[in-house]
Amino acid sequence: MEQSDGLHEGRAAETLGLGFIGAGRLGTALAWSFAARGCRVRAVASRSAPASARLAARIPGCGVASPQDVAAGCDLIFVTTPDDAIADLAEGLRWRAGTGVVHCSAVTEVAALAKAARDGALTGGFHPLQTFADPARAVRALPGSTITIEAEEPLNGILVALATRLDCAVNRLPSGARGRYHAAAGYGSQFVHVLLREAAKISRSWGMSEDDTVRAFLPMLRGTLAAIEGAGIAPSMPGPVSRGDVASIAKHVAALAALDGDILDLYRQLCRRTIPLAEERGVIDAATAARIREALFRSPG
Ligand SMILES: NC(=O)c1ccc[n+]([C@@H]2O[C@H](COP(=O)([O-])OP(=O)(O)OC[C@H]3O[C@@H](n4cnc5c(N)ncnc54)[C@H](OP(=O)(O)O)[C@@H]3O)[C@@H](O)[C@H]2O)c1
Structure with missing residues (x-):
């Protein structure tokens, strides 16, 4: 050459x-x-x-x-x-x-x-x-x-x-x-895989296969990405934490506690990180945030 x-x-x-x-x-x-x-x-x-x-x-x-x-x-x-x-x-x-x-x-x-x-x-x-x-x-x-x-x-x-x-x-x-850059990139990549696997673990408890879970969740995931693209992370966030729906969160905790303590651990951590986004949107106040935390970490027994 x-x-x-x-x-x-x-x-x-x-x-x-x-x-x-x-x-x-x-x-x-x-x-x-x-x-x-x-x-x-x-x-x-x-x-x-x-x-x-x-x-x-x-x-x-x-x-x-x-x-x-x-x-x-x-x-x-x-x-x-x-x-x-x-x-x-x-x-x-x-x-x-x-x-x-x-x-x-x-x-x-x-x-x-x-x-x-x-x-x-x-x-x-x-x-x-x-x-x-x-x-x-x-x-x-x-x-x-x-x-x-x-x-x-x-x-x-x-x-x-x-x-x-x-x-x-x-x-x-x-x-x-x-090091920080590559760690951050994981949140837009392999941790999405992890979250879908967690959802599939829960779905399996009533007999839904992982393939069916992925098929059912992908259109919702695309909608989530489009909403984030349109309005940003906090303003477009859906779910019970963003509505201050403490009763629904308590039901999730009870259901997951009966299923698998490990699945509940991650659910609690994710919900805990969701609270500041809802506060940032101004849709929940400090008292509601405290009630969500209490419902999340209350012993399910
Ligand atoms: N895949 C991704 O999604 C992705 C995304 C962003 C960045 N990257 C980065 O891109 C780079 C490559 O990743 P990849 O996923 O493409 O890896 P890969 O599919 O495993 O390909 C690496 C290639 O390098 C060849 N190779 C290995 N050792 C070699 C050597 N000593 N001399 C010459 N060739 C050698 C391999 O050999 P053969 O000829 O035997 O096949 C193979 O073709 C990495 O630095 C990775 O971090 C990857």
């Missing part, structure tokens, strides 16, 4: 030769998305040849190469291996001064790319706040998502231009915030 001339000042993002190391769920979806938006994805490397070949097959002009050839031949390299492989991979390669090297992990520090920085490359983070499972589906889901960028100029400007080209919004992350 011929050598690139790197990220010199003023170079347009769409003229950059992009490379990917790691042809998994995110790397494949991101490479396909960039290519579909007119960016030049020139080379891909992965641990296994079939993964690289699958990624490259959908991108005219993209070759399958070794990680070292991607590092040497591309202007901007996306390290899209699993998080725990990023630092070792970066340490094992020779990077070219003036190129850009980014990883796409939420929680891994940019310092995992320290070897690339020592070799003179510009390093950063480019983390899409989106779930990547099936790459073709992820390509459709990516526009409208937010990409979190941690980089200094001129790499920052180039990454912002690339995110914009994908029709994504940009969130800037300061150095040192990744």
Whole structure:
């Protein structure tokens, strides 16, 4: 592969030769998305040849190469291996001064790319706040998502231009915030799974399957998301806490106590966190909030 001339000042993002190391769920979806938006994805490397070949097959002009050839031949390299492989991979390669090297992990520090920085490359983070499972589906889901960028100029400007080209919004992350950032992201991702599993555990007690629960709840969940999008978290919040309906909450506590103490524990904690939202809306006063807390934590026996 011929050598690139790197990220010199003023170079347009769409003229950059992009490379990917790691042809998994995110790397494949991101490479396909960039290519579909007119960016030049020139080379891909992965641990296994079939993964690289699958990624490259959908991108005219993209070759399958070794990680070292991607590092040497591309202007901007996306390290899209699993998080725990990023630092070792970066340490094992020779990077070219003036190129850009980014990883796409939420929680891994940019310092995992320290070897690339020592070799003179510009390093950063480019983390899409989106779930990547099936790459073709992820390509459709990516526009409208937010990409979190941690980089200094001129790499920052180039990454912002690339995110914009994908029709994504940009969130800037300061150095040192990744632990908090990744913990927060879980609330928009895997904890939704956890909440649906909790609902399914309760539904199972009268014979409803998890599949049926998910099918029944998804339209409501979509409505919830639309309401939050329209009015914000507190103003759009439904449910008995937001109505100050103490009697209903007491019934929930009694029903769940008879079912499973563990399920009741989470229910109590979630309701407790719901009270300040209802107070913020101004629909319950301090006395009602106190009565809800009392109903929640009263011994059901
Ligand atoms: N999936 C998501 O929803 C998501 C969302 C946001 C961010 N991310 C981030 O994106 C990155 C990739 O995640 P993923 O979910 O796409 O992982 P993945 O599906 O497991 O893909 C990782 C790819 O990297 C390849 N690989 C592993 N070790 C390698 C090495 N030493 N050298 C070269 N290639 C190597 C794998 O090998 P093979 O060639 O053997 O397949 C695989 O194709 C992670 O940093 C993750 O945190 C993921």
